Amino acid sequence: MRNLLIATVFSLLTIGFFTGYSNYGIPQIEPSPPPTEEKLDLGAMTMDQFVALGERVYNGKGTCTLCHTAVGGRAPMLDKAAPVAAKRIADAGYKGKAKDAAEYLRESMLEPSAYVVAGFGKAGTNDTVSPMPNVSGGGIGMSEAEIAAVIAYLQDSSGVEVTVEIPQDVPEEAAEESAEQREPVASPEDAISEFGCGACHKVGDEEGEVGPDLTKIGATRDKAYLRRSILDPNADIGEGFEPDSMPPDYGTQMYASELEMLVDYLAGLK
Ligand code: HEC
Ligand code: HEC
Numbered sequence: 667m668r669n670l671l672i673a674t675v676f677s678l679l680t681i682g683f684f685t686g687y688s689n690y691g692i693p694q695i696e697p698s699p700p701p702t703e704e705k706l707d708l709g710a711m712t713m714d715q716f717v718a719l720g721e722r723v724y725n726g727k728g729t730c731t732l733c734h735t736a737v738g739g740r741a742p743m744l745d746k747a748a749p750v751a752a753k754r755i756a757d758a759g760y761k762g763k764a765k766d767a768a769e770y771l772r773e774s775m776l777e778p779s780a781y782v783v784a785g786f787g788k789a790g791t792n793d794t795v796s797p798m799p800n801v802s803g804g805g806i807g808m809s810e811a812e813i814a815a816v817i818a819y820l821q822d823s824s825g826v827e828v829t830v831e832i833p834q835d836v837p838e839e840a841a842e843e844s845a846e847q848r849e850p851v852a853s854p855e856d857a858i859s860e861f862g863c864g865a866c867h868k869v870g871d872e873e874g875e876v877g878p879d880l881t882k883i884g885a886t887r888d889k890a891y892l893r894r895s896i897l898d899p900n901a902d903i904g905e906g907f908e909p910d911s912m913p914p915d916y917g918t919q920m921y922a923s924e925l926e927m928l929v930d931y932l933a934g935l936k
Contacts, residue, residue, distance in 0.1 A: 708811060708832055713818070716832050720819025723812045728801060730816070732876065732911050740876065741798065742783050747771060748824040754781055768829050771817045775801045775808075788873060797865070797875065805862020805913055850921045854931030857924050861916065869935075877912060878904050884935040892929045896920075 711719070724730045733741035742750075751767035751774075754760055762780035764770035773780050778796035787793030801808045808816070814830045821828045851857045855870055864872020869880040883892070894901050899912035916925075 709834060711832055713828060713832065716815050717818045717822045717828065719812070720815035720817070721823075723808065724816050724819055727806065727812070727913075727915075728808060728816060729806055729911075729913060730801075732908075733798065741786060744820060744824075746824045747820040748826040750824075754783075757781075766829070767826070768817050768821065771820055772813060774798075775813055775816070789875070799862050799865030803862050804860040804919070805865055807919065850923050854927050857920075857928050857931075861919065866912070869932075878907065880932060880935065882935055884933045887933070889929050889933045892932045893925065896925060896928065 708716075730744070734744050735741075736743065748767045748771070751764075751770040755762070755764050755766070755770050760781055762770070762773050762777070764773045764780075770781075778798035778800065779794070782793045782796045784793055786796070788795040788797045799805055802810075802813065811833050814833055817830045818828045821830070851860050858864055858870055858872065863869060863880075864874050866874040866876035867878065867880045868874060887895070891902070895912075897917040899914060900909045903909050920928075
């Protein structure tokens with residue numbers, strides 16, 4: 667009887683282990699469902715919760731802290747972002763469309779080159795082109811609501827009144843539909859621009875400086891390594907780079923065919 671019990675417990679544990687292993691241990695190479703937006707019950711949110719959402723996006727999905735940190739000096743600090751924004755639009759050199767600080771913050775995220783903070787432009791562009799990616803683009807993919815939440819967070823954390831409203835009419839269905847209908851991109855160059863790799867990497871015509879230069883990556887890295895670098899960026903961290911620097915969710919954004927096309931392309935760069 668006792669032996670039977672032990673055998674039963676043992677087989678249950680074994681089954682449990684393999685179920686767990688196949689669910690979590692094997693990397694998901696089939697990035698099947700295209701991007702879905704985090705479901706947000708905005709209607710039920712208080713402003714404090716909205717600001718907290720903005721803080722989470724700022725520190726996580728938004729990848730903002732990758733560049734906007736005290737170390738490295740890659741981008742201006744944003745702890746006084748809202749008062750600074752008011753000064754920017756008063757600047758004679760300001761050519762953007764924002765009328766108030768909140769609009770400036772929004773424009774900074776969606777059209778970073780509308781105003782480039784002196785000394786922070788892309789190398790060789792004389793501060794006319796910003797190295798910051800459009801945060802609604804493929805690599806980061808922030809939604810309208812997430813952008814508004816980050817503005818609320820930046821206002822709150824720089825000690826001014828929050829002026830953005832919590833969006834109530836988020837066309838969730840529309841967003842999901844368009845995501846489902848996205849056609850796979852046709853070439854590796856298109857994939858690089860769709861997923862914003864060039865914001866951080868030097869590859870093709872792109873000149874990103876945040877991540878490793880990929881122009882000869884195929885000479886030192888094989889396909890398995892490259893695939894893992896894209897699906898699970900923290901698995902190997904190149905020398906001189908920090909973990910959590912590359913968006914962690916490309917596996918859910920890309921179609922399998924896009925991933926393989928990119929891996930083949932990168933492996934051929936020698
Ligand atoms: C790849 C690096 C990078 C990432 C990622 C990034 N930024 Fe930036 N950002 C910059 C640089 C460089 C500048 C300065 C050049 C310019 O004005 O565009 C800047 C400028 C800004 C400005 C204008 C600051 C000022 O003083 O006028 C704001 C606001 C801003 N970023 C917000 C964000 C937010 C919010 C995120 C995340 C959702 C983000 N950035 C992600 C690099 C980055
Ligand atoms: C927000 C910045 C950012 C974006 C966007 C980004 N990367 Fe990265 N990537 C990094 C950083 C930083 C590293 C080095 C740290 C690490 O390995 O995670 C890296 C590492 C890599 C490596 C490993 C290089 C090596 O020698 O170990 C590959 C390959 C790579 N990225 C490919 C891509 C591709 C392809 C895309 C677009 C689909 C992309 N990255 C988008 C920042 C980024």
